[in-house]
Amino acid sequence: MINNLTVSDSPHIHKQASISRIMWTVVIxxxxxxxxxxxxxxxxxxxxxxTTVVAAVLTExxxxxxxxxxxxxxxxxxxxxxxxxxxxLPSGVPLWLPMVGAVFSIAIGKQVFGxxxxxxxxxxxxxxxxxxxxxxxxxxxxxxxxxxxxITSATPLAMLKAGKIMEHISYLDLFLxxxxxxIGEVCILxxxxxxxxxxxxxxxxxxxxxxxxxxxxxxxxIFGAAQLFRGDWLFHILSGGLILGAFFMATDYVATPLTxxxxxxxxxxxxxxxxxxxIWGGYPxxxxxxxxxxxxxxxxxxxxxxxxxxxxR
Amino acid sequence: xxxxxxxxxxxxxxxxPTFVLALGLCPTLAVSVSVANAMGMGIAATFVLxxxxxxxxxxxxxxxxxxxxxxxxxxxxxFVTITELxxxxxxxxxxxxxxxYVPLIVVNCIVLGRAEAFACKNNLARSFFDGLGMGxxxxxALILISAxxxxxxxxxxxxxxxxxxxxxxxxxxxxxxxxxxxxxxxGLFNLLKDKRV
Amino acid sequence: MNIQEFLTIFISAxxxxxVILSRFLGLCSFIAISKETKPALAMSSAVMFVIVMSxxxxxxxxxxxxxxxxxxxxxxxxxxxxxxxxxxxxxxxxRKLSPQLYRTxxxxxxxxxxxxxxxxxxxxxxxxxxxxxxxVAGSFYYSVxxxxxxxxxxxxxxxxxxxxxxxxxxxxxxxxxxxxxxxFVIASILGLSFMGFSGFKF
Numbered sequence: 001m002i003n004n005l006t007v008s009d010s011p012h013i014h015k016q017a018s019i020s021r022i023m024w025t026v027v028i029x030x031x032x033x034x035x036x037x038x039x040x041x042x043x044x045x046x047x048x049x050x051t052t053v054v055a056a057v058l059t060e061x062x063x064x065x066x067x068x069x070x071x072x073x074x075x076x077x078x079x080x081x082x083x084x085x086x087x088x089l090p091s092g093v094p095l096w097l098p099m100v101g102a103v104f105s106i107a108i109g110k111q112v113f114g115x116x117x118x119x120x121x122x123x124x125x126x127x128x129x130x131x132x133x134x135x136x137x138x139x140x141x142x143x144x145x146x147x148x149x150x151i152t153s154a155t156p157l158a159m160l161k162a163g164k165i166m167e168h169i170s171y172l173d174l175f176l177x178x179x180x181x182x183i184g185e186v187c188i189l190x191x192x193x194x195x196x197x198x199x200x201x202x203x204x205x206x207x208x209x210x211x212x213x214x215x216x217x218x219x220x221x222i223f224g225a226a227q228l229f230r231g232d233w234l235f236h237i238l239s240g241g242l243i244l245g246a247f248f249m250a251t252d253y254v255a256t257p258l259t260x261x262x263x264x265x266x267x268x269x270x271x272x273x274x275x276x277x278x279i280w281g282g283y284p285x286x287x288x289x290x291x292x293x294x295x296x297x298x299x300x301x302x303x304x305x306x307x308x309x310x311x312x313r
Numbered sequence: 314x315x316x317x318x319x320x321x322x323x324x325x326x327x328x329x330p331t332f333v334l335a336l337g338l339c340p341t342l343a344v345s346v347s348v349a350n351a352m353g354m355g356i357a358a359t360f361v362l363x364x365x366x367x368x369x370x371x372x373x374x375x376x377x378x379x380x381x382x383x384x385x386x387x388x389x390x391x392f393v394t395i396t397e398l399x400x401x402x403x404x405x406x407x408x409x410x411x412x413x414y415v416p417l418i419v420v421n422c423i424v425l426g427r428a429e430a431f432a433c434k435n436n437l438a439r440s441f442f443d444g445l446g447m448g449x450x451x452x453x454a455l456i457l458i459s460a461x462x463x464x465x466x467x468x469x470x471x472x473x474x475x476x477x478x479x480x481x482x483x484x485x486x487x488x489x490x491x492x493x494x495x496x497x498x499x500g501l502f503n504l505l506k507d508k509r510v
Numbered sequence: 511m512n513i514q515e516f517l518t519i520f521i522s523a524x525x526x527x528x529v530i531l532s533r534f535l536g537l538c539s540f541i542a543i544s545k546e547t548k549p550a551l552a553m554s555s556a557v558m559f560v561i562v563m564s565x566x567x568x569x570x571x572x573x574x575x576x577x578x579x580x581x582x583x584x585x586x587x588x589x590x591x592x593x594x595x596x597x598x599x600x601x602x603x604x605r606k607l608s609p610q611l612y613r614t615x616x617x618x619x620x621x622x623x624x625x626x627x628x629x630x631x632x633x634x635x636x637x638x639x640x641x642x643x644x645x646v647a648g649s650f651y652y653s654v655x656x657x658x659x660x661x662x663x664x665x666x667x668x669x670x671x672x673x674x675x676x677x678x679x680x681x682x683x684x685x686x687x688x689x690x691x692x693x694f695v696i697a698s699i700l701g702l703s704f705m706g707f708s709g710f711k712f
Contacts (some may be wrong), residue, residue, distance in 0.1 A: 118682065121703075133490075339630075343533065421589050492697045
């Protein structure tokens with residue numbers, strides 16, 4: 001009798017998902033936003049993105065060789081950091097800026113902690129706040145969309161912060177990305193397509209993005225205008241880096257809580273901090289800072305939302 | 314004499330208060346924004362360290378053990394007040410840029426630490442050279458950190474532009490930049506220490 | 511005395527000019543004790559208590575003892591004596607009232623005397639809320655509240671740091687960065703993220 005019983009170790013049901021596969025799928029999900037960025041901001045966007053990615057990969061490669069550790073560039077995480085950092089930059093930055101940023105993101109944001117899986121903070125965001133603090137002028141000079149002559153313009157959030165009411169920008173414009181902003185953050189449509197791919201495949205869960213966006217909406221609705229309960233929450237959701245941050249950076253596996261309850265807290269915290277900075281802070285946009293602060297609080301959140309171990313009290 | 318030179322030299326490298334003993338970090342990071350500030354603070358701190366080490370060493374046999382810490386603090390505070398007043402009188406600009414970190418020399422771990430660990434147990438000559446060495450080591454560490462920060466953060470050192478067309482990296486003039494510089498420097502010194510072993 | 515001033519003090523003392531991450535006061539104890547959460551919490555609560563109380567006492571000493579007799583230059587000496595005495599007093603009281611609590615604090619209690627944060631806040635209060643030798647309206651309440659907020663900022667930084675470092679204990683950090691260097695890098699990134707609150711206006 002042919003023995004149809006195979007004896008093996010667990011896992012017995014295998015989903016084919018490995019770190020590399022997940023990472024490269026995320027890269028694919030970011031492509032629509034990248035294409036949109038190039039359409040809206042021109043070839044500059046492409047050069048910035050390519051420079052950042054190459055710099056990130058090279059940094060990880062060189063550090064890996066120098067410290068005689070495993071070469072990890074093929075797992076795709078350096079590529080993701082490069083792309084996400086590029087998406088957080090204006091298209092008009094001089095090319096040395098994303099290079100320095102990428103080196104900082106990988107070297108300080110990731111490798112100093114011991115590499116992938118051990119970073120406390122999202123590396124791309126670490127790079128972004130470093131660049132923001134170091135060269136604020138370059139990081140806040142945005143070009144007008146579809147103007148290949150590099151005419152500068154202000155982002156919708158910056159105009160809101162300065163008190164100028166946006167009359168000629170519609171919600172559709174915001175949704176399609178027809179305004180000044182960072183390369184990957186403006187086209188909400190493209191970002192949502194990518195996010196849908198990740199949600200369908202189950203690589204990210206709805207908890208963090210949903211709570212993040214919802215909390216920001218609620219806070220900006222209540223406090224976002226001179227009178228209570230008159231805030232333009234739809235404007236806030238569609239502007240700035242919120243969609244990019246909520247779906248692609250606040251969902252970083254390593255730097256965010258493990259349990260569902262923890263993730264809900266994380267999302268709410270991000271939303272609250274983002275809204276507070278946008279409404280009362282000096283900067284027009286607070287997504288990067290909010291996520292980083294919550295990254296810092298994640299070890300704490302994890303500690304207090306641990307699952308009850310079976311059998312213990 | 315050779316003994317005394319050894320006491321002096323150890324404060325500079327082997328037992329450098331900033332990089333090896335990790336003492337007195339509060340003012341180190343705060344004033345290292347410019348080399349001028351660093352030198353000013355270094356000199357002030359060395360003066361306080363020398364003065365207090367000498368006095369404490371002189372009267373070490375007369376201080377009752379139970380209240381020795383408050384006694385040290387009073388002695389150190391006196392020297393700090395002298396320093397404060399002199400600075401306010403002779404270089405008010407330096408006093409303004411150093412701000413609250415001048416009175417804070419009182420609680421600078423280096424000063425109190427050396428008093429507790431050395432001056433109360435050693436004679437006048439050794440305490441003098443120990444204080445001098447530690448003060449110099451502290452000043453050199455300050456100058457190193459501030460040179461890096463001032464150059465990267467503003468493209469200048471002591472007000473002179475070194476490299477034309479250099480885009481200053483503003484973050485190094487900020488507190489976060491200071492923490493970053495010292496973190497990386499400590500890592501670098503660890504690397505050098507490992508390599509030597 | 512308005513609520514806006516209080517809110518501004520809160521945001522700047524806890525976040526933008528966080529006592530540890532931005533003013534570097536209390537850095538020695540921060541790096542040394544933030545390795546585990548329990549000691550970090552113990553140290554933070556002790557420090558917060560001492561800061562609030564000494565803010566009060568030093569305010570009174572400055573306002574009613576030093577200023578009237580034109581002894582402003584004795585500020586440093588008198589403040590540090592006040593703080594040292596107060597910490598000694600607290601130590602004796604805790605030892606009598608709760609030997610267990612005394613044991614928990616261990617060496618941290620006497621260390622608070624030389625914690626830059628305590629003397630730093632006392633001096634800061636004077637610099638900020640006394641103009642030309644006269645107390646600003648509501649100066650006492652601002653000073654005490656600032657002391658409280660500085661304590662909160664200290665606690666926040668300590669707790670975040672201890673959580674992070676406890677987590678990193680389980681990781682394979684590169685040898686050269688173990689302990690102190692990495693702690694400084696983490697503090698640097700935390701400081702950068704707190705900068706998000708700069709320019710706060712109510």
